Amino acid sequence: MADFEKARKIINEADAILITAGNGFASLDGFDMLDEASFKIQYPDLVEKYNFKTIGDALDKRLSNWDEQWSIWRRFIDNYSINYQASSMMQNLKTLLKGKEYFIATSYYIHAFENAGFDSKKIFNIFGDWTTMACSSGINHGLKSDLQIYGVPKCEICNSEMEIHMPLTAHFYPDTDANTRLRIFITNNESRKVAVLGLGVDELSPQLLEPITHLVSQFESWHYISADLCITDLPQDVAKRSIAAESNSESLLEGLIS
Ligand SMILES: [Zn+2]
Incomplete structure (x- = not known):
């Protein structure tokens, strides 16, 4: 069971929020x-x-x-x-990020975050986006x-x-501009308080899990909040700065904004 109070505190005190959204998030959003x-x-x-x-x-x-x-x-x-x-879950995410500095890294490839009104300059679609095309x-x-x-x-x-x-x-060819913007976000926030939210990110989304938990382990002022995992799924040094809801993105976001 998630400690929502502690998770809310981490979010409220964060200078910036890094969202990682995997396929579990996409399916709860209706895709x-x-x-x-x-x-x-x-x-x-x-x-x-x-x-x-x-x-x-x-x-x-x-x-x-x-x-x-x-x-x-x-x-x-x-x-x-x-x-x-946009699902009510997506709306809740918007509410959560309102007025916050954020970046979204996602494997959800249908342009959903852009359509939901998030800033396209703050999104990296790691597996592309089918509303864009390449040669x-x-x-x-x-x-x-x-x-x-x-x-x-x-x-x-x-x-x-x-x-x-x-x-x-x-x-x-991944979107190098968006990838660069994510790197800049990470560099700028290395020593600031960052809350990383793993939404629909589990062992099946290694691209959104391992490099990100590695960052949390590297930067001491960063915290990890996972919607899906349990605490023992996380590396030990990350676990001590993590909240693991063992549930899903929908119930985590609902708990965070209530
Ligand atoms: Zn060409």
């Missing part, structure tokens, strides 16, 4: 990329024609026909990003928004087809 039952109901034609089982599965299996490929991506982007509705040539020709694109977009530099910016191929 479960592994949900077979809803996929079957929502995309019976994709199940029948391509044998896709989930959104994750559909993203993994690339089609050779770009028109078909983009029409499927377009449907996903429209359904989940253009028509995005499929394998050369880094930059990132562009695909929100206004219909049909098959082409690279302005080499005329290759563009693809959604996600690590679905061997040539995924």
Whole structure:
């Protein structure tokens, strides 16, 4: 059971808050990329024609026909990003961060934090964001928004087809600008009081867990608050400066703002 009072104190006293949000957060926000039952109901034609089982599965299996490929991506982007509705959990996170210095590092790739009103300059989508696209040539020709694109977009530099910016191929280039902004945030806050919140981050999101707990262990004025883990899941030197709610992001955020 989480010690909310202690966690609230850490947040209130923090100079800055670093949010890490993994797939567990995404599914509680209403986007479960592994949900077979809803996929079957929502995309019976994709199940029948391509044998896709989930959104994750559909993203993994690339089609050779770009028109078909983009029409499927377009449907996903429209359904989940253009028509995005922030959950009450997401609203609670906004309330929590109001007036605070923050940064968000996330594997949630549907542009949800941006759509929910967080500052896009304070977000690093570590696994990309399907509302942006990159050149499929394998050369880094930059990132562009695909929100206004219909049909098959082409690279302005080499005329290759563009693809959604996600690590679905061997040539995924992370968003270096956002990565740099995260590094600056970390450097600027090394010796300040930082509360790190792990939301939907567990052993299945090692990219958001290990490097981050390493930072907490390195910087003595940093604290870690995990929504999902129990205290014994954390390295010992991190555990003594941590709160582990052993629950989920929804109940942690509710407890933190109440
Ligand atoms: Zn190109």
